[in-house]
Amino acid sequence: MPVRRQSGAASSRQCMATERQKVTATKDPAGSSTTALMEEVLHRENLGAALKRVCSNKGAPGIDGMTVDELTGYLRQEWPRLKEELLSGTYEPLPVRVVDIPKPNGGTRMLGIPTVLDRMLQQAILQVIGPIFDATFSDASYGFRRGRSAHQAVARAREYISAGCRFVVDLDLENFFDRVNHDILMSRVARRVEDKRLLRLIRRYLMSGLMVGGVVSPRTAGTPQGGPLSPLLSNVLLDDLDKELEKRGHSFVRYADDANVYVRSQKAGARVMASVTHFLECKLQLRVNRVKSTVGRPWKLKFLGYSVTIDRAPRLKPAPESVKRVKGRIRQIMRRGRGRNIQVVIEELNAYLRGWFGYFRMAEVKQVFDLLDQWIRRHLRQLMWLRWNTPKKRRQELRKLGIGEQEAQIATSTGRGSWWCSSSPAMQGAISKDLLTRWGLVSLDQMRRRQARAA
Numbered sequence: 001m002p003v004r005r006q007s008g009a010a011s012s013r014q015c016m017a018t019e020r021q022k023v024t025a026t027k028d029p030a031g032s033s034t035t036a037l038m039e040e041v042l043h044r045e046n047l048g049a050a051l052k053r054v055c056s057n058k059g060a061p062g063i064d065g066m067t068v069d070e071l072t073g074y075l076r077q078e079w080p081r082l083k084e085e086l087l088s089g090t091y092e093p094l095p096v097r098v099v100d101i102p103k104p105n106g107g108t109r110m111l112g113i114p115t116v117l118d119r120m121l122q123q124a125i126l127q128v129i130g131p132i133f134d135a136t137f138s139d140a141s142y143g144f145r146r147g148r149s150a151h152q153a154v155a156r157a158r159e160y161i162s163a164g165c166r167f168v169v170d171l172d173l174e175n176f177f178d179r180v181n182h183d184i185l186m187s188r189v190a191r192r193v194e195d196k197r198l199l200r201l202i203r204r205y206l207m208s209g210l211m212v213g214g215v216v217s218p219r220t221a222g223t224p225q226g227g228p229l230s231p232l233l234s235n236v237l238l239d240d241l242d243k244e245l246e247k248r249g250h251s252f253v254r255y256a257d258d259a260n261v262y263v264r265s266q267k268a269g270a271r272v273m274a275s276v277t278h279f280l281e282c283k284l285q286l287r288v289n290r291v292k293s294t295v296g297r298p299w300k301l302k303f304l305g306y307s308v309t310i311d312r313a314p315r316l317k318p319a320p321e322s323v324k325r326v327k328g329r330i331r332q333i334m335r336r337g338r339g340r341n342i343q344v345v346i347e348e349l350n351a352y353l354r355g356w357f358g359y360f361r362m363a364e365v366k367q368v369f370d371l372l373d374q375w376i377r378r379h380l381r382q383l384m385w386l387r388w389n390t391p392k393k394r395r396q397e398l399r400k401l402g403i404g405e406q407e408a409q410i411a412t413s414t415g416r417g418s419w420w421c422s423s424s425p426a427m428q429g430a431i432s433k434d435l436l437t438r439w440g441l442v443s444l445d446q447m448r449r450r451q452a453r454a455a
Contacts, residue, residue, distance in 0.1 A: 062115030112224030144231035165262035269295035
């Protein structure tokens with residue numbers, strides 16, 4: 001049975017209040033007092049913005065089973081008690097529900113799902129302390145920050161390569177979110193947050209247990225991904241790394257726990273790798289994955305899914321791993337499509353391709369998109385060939401699509417497999433590029449061309 005905090009009327013009332021553009025904290029980076037931040041967190045307007053954000057994000061229930069639709073009614077009934085607990089420092093978050101999600105490159109990542117109430121409270125905290133910390137973060141930090149993006153990080157990385165930094169120190173932090181030391185992290189938070197009640201609450205969120213298979217286990221380290229506060233706290237801790245790299249005069253880019261340092265020689269890269277590894281492991285008690293971390297040429301490595309060409313003026317392109325990943329997803333769509341209308345398959349394919357291109361729209365190498373377009377069209381021809389599952393049916397369909405009797409006979413009498421047959425002249429002529437376009441299939445290269453014209 002799901003665990004409930006307290007009985008409360010389940011209500012799906014509309015989320016309250018209009019979100020403020022920005023919540024002003026009681027301390028600026030210059031050093032004003034932050035001893036009363038909890039009152040700012042619990043301000044009606046701030047809570048309304050947090051509630052609206054949590055409701056709009058939807059998300060699964062935590063261990064208490066409460067949904068976002070029930071949260072407003074629950075707060076209406078229980079808020080006086082909750083507010084008193086928060087102000088007095090007696091509030092105890094519930095454990096987070098743990099699920100494993102697959103990583104793009106294999107394996108799984110632990111995702112922690114707090115209760116909807118705790119998600120709202122974390123969001124309220126984030127809105128107050130986020131601006132305090134963000135004002136002091138490094139200009140080379142791009143992850144989980146308002147107005148910053150992965151595209152900006154990639155563009156800056158290319159600038160360093162163009163400027164002559166033809167080697168990159170690619171740092172991989174092993175299970176970063178699971179290894180964060182709570183004491184070290186809280187000491188960094190306390191540099192800018194003086195309200196002891198708020199500090200105590202943040203630590204409790206860090207230490208709230210993990211529920212796996214109905215069993216709650218304590219947590220002594222880490223900040224599982226899934227809570228609104230985790231991204232900010234990761235930046236707070238890794239800001240020490242940013243400041244250290246800035247002090248040493250290095251050219252670097254960091255996006256969350258992905259950090260690249262750009263240098264001019266292999267020898268310099270080896271020195272940086274050794275010194276930065278020592279800093280991370282000794283000062284921050286994080287672990288560098290020595291197998292995945294490397295010093296190499298940027299055109300042989302990837303950063304945020306992108307790679308570059310070897311040219312003196314490097315051009316961006318999707319990394320080979322990114323291309324492999326998109327092909328894997330397309331194969332899944334095709335397998336599911338064998339029993340469905342071709343239009344349904346194309347619609348699903350288009351939705352995925354538009355999203356993929358939206359991320360890789362900065363890529364400048366035309367050939368990657370051309371080859372992917374060709375590969376996708378061939379897979380659609382293979383899908384149709386498999387649907388026409390007998391030689392007789394295949395001849396009939398080819399004839400309907402304008403292929404001559406003799407050519408259709410030759411194409412269907414081969415003992416070759418479906419992948420080979422999908423590239424035969426008969427199939428290419430029957431299911432042409434123009435026909436697939438009329439069926440609605442989008443083209444990655446055409447999207448690239450339209451974007452280039454609009455730029």
